[in-house]
Amino acid sequence: MLPIDPIETVDIISESGELDTIRVYNTLIRASMKNNQFSQVLQLIAHLRKHGVQPNVVTYGMLLDTLSKAGKLEQAKKMFHDIIEKGMIKPDLYIFSTMIDACGRNGDIKHMFYLKDQMAAYDLYPEEIIYNSILSAMSRQKRVDLRRVMAVVDELVKSEPPIYPTIRTFNPVVAAFASKARASGLGSDELQFLQTWYAKISDEYYVVKDSYMYGLAIEAFAASNRLDDAMDVYGEMMRHSETDVSVTRVFTSPSSRHIDMLTRLSIEQLRFDNALRLWRDWNALGAYVTESVAGIVLYACDQGGLFGIAHDIVVSLLTPPGSSSAGSKEAGSTSTSTSSNSDHVTRFNPKAVSEKTLMLYIGIAVKHNKLETIVPIMDLWRTSILASSEPASAEAASLAGIRTQLADIRSHRVLSEETVKNIVRLLSRSKDKDAANDVTGQVLVFVDKYFPEAVPV
Secondary structure (H helix, E strand, O other), X not given: OOOOOXXXXXXXXXXXXXXXXXXXXXXXXXXXXXXXXXXXXXXXXXXXXXXXXXXXXXHHHHHHHHHHHOOOHHHHHHHHHHHHHOOOOOOOHHHHHHHHHHHHHOOOHHHHHHHHXXXXXXXXXXXHHHHHHXXXXXXXXXXXXXXXXXXXXXXXXXXXXXXXXXXXXXXXHHHHHHHHHHHHOOOHHHHHHHHHHHHHHHXXXXXXXXXXXXXXXXXXXXXXXXXXXXXXXXXXXXXHHOOOHHHHHHHHOOOOOHHHHXXXXXXXXXXXXXHHHHHHHHHHHOOOOOHHHHHHXXXXXXHOOOHHHHHHHHHHHHOOOOOOOHXXXXXXXXXXXXXXXXXXXXXXXXXXXXXXXXXXXXXXHHHOOOHHHHHHHHHHHHHHOOOOOOOOOOOOOOHHHXXXXXXXXXXXXXXXXXXXXXXXXHHHOOOOHHHHHHHHHHHHHHHHXXXXXXXXX
C-alpha cells in the first residue's frame, strides 16, 4: 500500500483548490499502479466520478491498463469502446497501445489486430511500441503463425515515416521462430527469412544483441538441425562475451538447455570435436553441467579416442574443491594426449555423474583398455556424495552454490544389482582377459563392502 491514504490526500487537495485535481488523481493512480495496488486504482476512479471530476486521456489509459492487468480484459474492451462511441475523449497512441498490449497479453489476437486497424480512423499509425506488443503476443502463441509474423515484420520495415526497431522488436521475432522450430522445425523459406533478419540486427539496424537474443537464435537453428548456423551464432556470442560477459547469462544458468541442444546435435552429426569445443568454452564460463551433457561429452571423447580427457572430466566432477582425498589421488590423471586437459577439467558436481554416467565411463575404460581406473573411479563416485561442500577458496564455487547442486542428491549413492551385472559383462569383453578377471574380482569385493545389496546372486 502507499504510505499515505490516497483518498484522504485528494480530498485535502480538492478542498484547497490550489492544484489541478485531475493531475493529482493521475499521480496517485500512477503510484498505485507502480505498487500493483489495482483495487486502490479502482477506488480512486470511483472517487473522482463521485465528485464530478472529468477523467482525461491519461486517466482512461491508466484505468484500461489496470483492468487488463487485473485480468478484466472484457471490461477494459467495453470501456474502451464506450469511451470512443460516447466521445468522452479522442483516443491517442497511449490508449491504443495499452489496449493492443492488453489484448495480446490475454491471447485475444483477433481483437488486437482489429484495434491496430482502427488507429487510422483517428489519424494514428503504429509505432515501435505497437509492433513490439503485437510481435510479443504472436511469439507467445502455442501454435505460432510465422507467415503472419513475417507479414508484420515486412509491414514494419516498410513503414513511412520509417520505424527503427530495437532489441525489444527483434527478440519476439526470433522467439517466434524458435517456438515454431521446437514444435515442427522450420521450412526453407522460414530459415532464409530468419537468417536474413538475424543478420540485419547488427549489420543494418546496429542493434546490440543480448543474451536472450543469442539463446533464441541458437534454439531456432539447432531445433531445425542447422548446426553450422547455430554455431555461427554461438561464435558471435563468445566473441561478444570478451567485452560483455553478461551475454552468456542465459547459457550458464542451471535451467539452460542450450549446451545440451548444441552438444547433442554435434554428436548426431558426428562433429565430436565440436562437442568438445563447446565443453571447453562453457566450462570456462562456469556453466552448470547436467547429467545429460556429461554423458554426451564422454561419448564424444570415446568416439575421438580421447580417454584421458574423459577420465579427467569424471575425476573433476567427482572431486570437491581443495580435495586431497585418497580416492581422487588414486583416480589420478591418465591422459595420454600431448596437449593439456586443463581446459576440460570442470567444477565439482557429483550430480552430473549418475549411475548411468558411471556405467558409460566404465564402458569407455574397457574399450580403451584402461581397466585400472575402474575401481578407483567407482570409489570416488561413492565418496563424492559425502564430500564436504565447504569451498577451498573464494575463487571456488560458493558454499550456497554447492549446496544447491547437492540439494536433490541422496545422502548416499545407490548401486543396483543390474548395474553390477552390466559391469561384469563389459569386463568379460575386454581383450586383456587376465587384467579383466583381476579387475572383476576387485569390483565384486568393492560392491560386497559398500553395496552388499547389489551383489549379483
